[in-house]
Amino acid sequence: MIQERDTIAALSTAPGRGAIAVVRISGLATxxxxxxxxxxxxxSAIERPRxxxxxxxRSDDVFIDDGLAVYFPxxxxxTGEDCAEIFLHGSPLIVRRLLTELSEKxxxxxxxxxxxxxxxxxxxxxxxxxxESVRRIIDARSQYELQGAQRLYSGELKRSIARFRSAxxxxxxxxxxxxxxxxxxxxxxxxxxxxxRVHDLLQQIDDILARSGAAQRVSEGFRIxxxxxxxxxxxxxxxxxxxxxxxIVSDVHGTTRDYVSEDVELGEFRVRFIDxxxxxxxxxxxxxxxxxxxxxxMKRSQLILHLIDGSRESIEINEALEYELSQSSESKxxxxxxxxxxxxxxxxxxxxxxxxxxxxxxxxxxxxSCKTGEGVDVLHRRIVSHLEEEPGGLDPxxxxxxxxxxxxxxxxxxxxxxxxxxDGAPDEICALEIDTALQNAADITGEITTExxxxxxxxxxxxxx
Ligand SMILES: Nc1nc2c(ncn2[C@@H]2O[C@H](COP(=O)(O)OP(=O)(O)OP(=O)(O)O)[C@@H](O)[C@H]2O)c(=O)[nH]1
Ligand SMILES: [Mg+2]
Numbered sequence: 219m220i221q222e223r224d225t226i227a228a229l230s231t232a233p234g235r236g237a238i239a240v241v242r243i244s245g246l247a248t249x250x251x252x253x254x255x256x257x258x259x260x261x262s263a264i265e266r267p268r269x270x271x272x273x274x275x276r277s278d279d280v281f282i283d284d285g286l287a288v289y290f291p292x293x294x295x296x297t298g299e300d301c302a303e304i305f306l307h308g309s310p311l312i313v314r315r316l317l318t319e320l321s322e323k324x325x326x327x328x329x330x331x332x333x334x335x336x337x338x339x340x341x342x343x344x345x346x347x348x349x350e351s352v353r354r355i356i357d358a359r360s361q362y363e364l365q366g367a368q369r370l371y372s373g374e375l376k377r378s379i380a381r382f383r384s385a386x387x388x389x390x391x392x393x394x395x396x397x398x399x400x401x402x403x404x405x406x407x408x409x410x411x412x413x414x415r416v417h418d419l420l421q422q423i424d425d426i427l428a429r430s431g432a433a434q435r436v437s438e439g440f441r442i443x444x445x446x447x448x449x450x451x452x453x454x455x456x457x458x459x460x461x462x463x464x465x466i467v468s469d470v471h472g473t474t475r476d477y478v479s480e481d482v483e484l485g486e487f488r489v490r491f492i493d494x495x496x497x498x499x500x501x502x503x504x505x506x507x508x509x510x511x512x513x514x515x516m517k518r519s520q521l522i523l524h525l526i527d528g529s530r531e532s533i534e535i536n537e538a539l540e541y542e543l544s545q546s547s548e549s550k551x552x553x554x555x556x557x558x559x560x561x562x563x564x565x566x567x568x569x570x571x572x573x574x575x576x577x578x579x580x581x582x583x584x585x586x587s588c589k590t591g592e593g594v595d596v597l598h599r600r601i602v603s604h605l606e607e608e609p610g611g612l613d614p615x616x617x618x619x620x621x622x623x624x625x626x627x628x629x630x631x632x633x634x635x636x637x638x639x640x641d642g643a644p645d646e647i648c649a650l651e652i653d654t655a656l657q658n659a660a661d662i663t664g665e666i667t668t669e670x671x672x673x674x675x676x677x678x679x680x681x682x683x
Pocket of ligand 1 (some may be wrong): 357448449450451452453454455466468469470471472473474475493494496497557558559560561570586587588589592
């Protein structure tokens with residue numbers, strides 16, 4: 219175990235006022251700090267490890283607070299070192315007082331961002347993917363993202379890396395055995411079989427990258443654009459979906475002149491709704507710019523809700539919309555929303571009304587009224603089920619950019635290996651590519667890391683973690 223020289227302390231609960239505040243301490247001087255600052259009448263917190271003990275927090279004769287303390291002797295603690303948590307009343311003044319005393323009397327210094335988790339990693343309490351997931355868990359903005367982070371925390375990535383490494387080690391051992399014993403009459407697994415195993419590994423890497431890419435889209439950037447002709451009710455629908463009046467609604471055509479977006483939790487997911495400027499031909503240069511931006515937003519969205527004003531005689535289809543309709547595919551879906559069913563035009567009762575939006579004979583249509591609220595819940599559920607249909611939608615596998623980079627590098631090394639084999643390159647050279655793949659696998663879990671990389675990973679943590 220690496221025992222850091224300095225003992226660190228920090229507020230581990232959110233800064234500010236609250237019911238309680240927890241100060242965490244880690245390092246060699248922890249026991250001394252508890253003994254000195256957490257006074258009890260009966261057995262001290264040191265004598266009762268991992269049990270919460272009622273204490274008077276004081277520095278010599280000066281009372282600081284009435285609190286609770288728990289002592290976790292290393293190595294069975296969060297950081298692997300001796301640790302303690304002191305529960306105080308949630309006043310920033312009390313916290314500051316204790317931290318100052320710890321520093322002045324025992325030289326315990328304030329922890330850096332992520333330093334507790336960094337020590338946990340350095341002491342082998344967790345691998346790098348688990349350490350990274352701690353921040354992801356804290357920062358998660360939706361149930362979906364939280365689930366993805368918890369999967370990493372539970373070691374799912376660590377276990378798949380272990381499988382990759384053992385497959386690569388076998389491959390390497392066999393390649394080397396062939397080099398060492400090439401003169402002898404031994405039978406080795408044929409090159410074909412080994413080639414198949416590499417293809418299999420490549421397939422697994424591709425699957426992981428595809429799943430994580432989709433999960434990433436769902437988790438942080440799932441964009442849903444509301445588009446359609448002016449006055450169709452796009453802004454009314456945005457407000458309905460959000461549950462509050464975000465966009466201005468009026469019967470004046472061209473009310474929304476620039477797009478308006480809002481992030482919202484929808485079921486387990488986090489999505490961004492974008493209300494756009496109604497599509498129409500206009501002489502007004504500002505509105506034209508708004509429409510241009512709206513079309514850009516429409517192109518960047520993964521789901522489009524096309525609002526149709528059902529009170530009108532026919533559906534207006536703009537050129538940009540026409541284009542999107544022709545592009546509609548698995549990765550980009552359009553749901554047509556027939557609005558204003560409370561004042562539906564009689565023509566909208568007939569199938570021919572929808573001829574303009576039919577593609578390959580079909581289209582998906584949901585009938586709603588933003589005025590009465592009819593059908594909005596159906597639309598809501600349909601959007602959620604669409605998110606769940608995303609590959610990886612219900613099976614979040616959220617990777618950090620760093621992980622993806624190493625998977626990519628593994629993939630490239632294995633592809634080079636295949637082509638070296640095809641070219642009949644010497645086995646020693648081929649083995650180097652296996653080494654590169656192995657190195658990248660080890661980098662993911664942090665078996666081999668540099669100071670610089672660790673610095674970058676942990677600096678984005680909050681202090682106290
Ligand atoms: N009767 C009825 N009126 C509606 C319904 N939905 C919207 N409206 C009305 O239609 C008008 C236009 O609604 P908006 O939500 O501003 O339409 P928009 O699509 O955002 O229009 P632009 O911003 O101009 O592109 C407003 O007067 C709304 O009150 C509905 O379901 N039924
Ligand atoms: Mg509008």
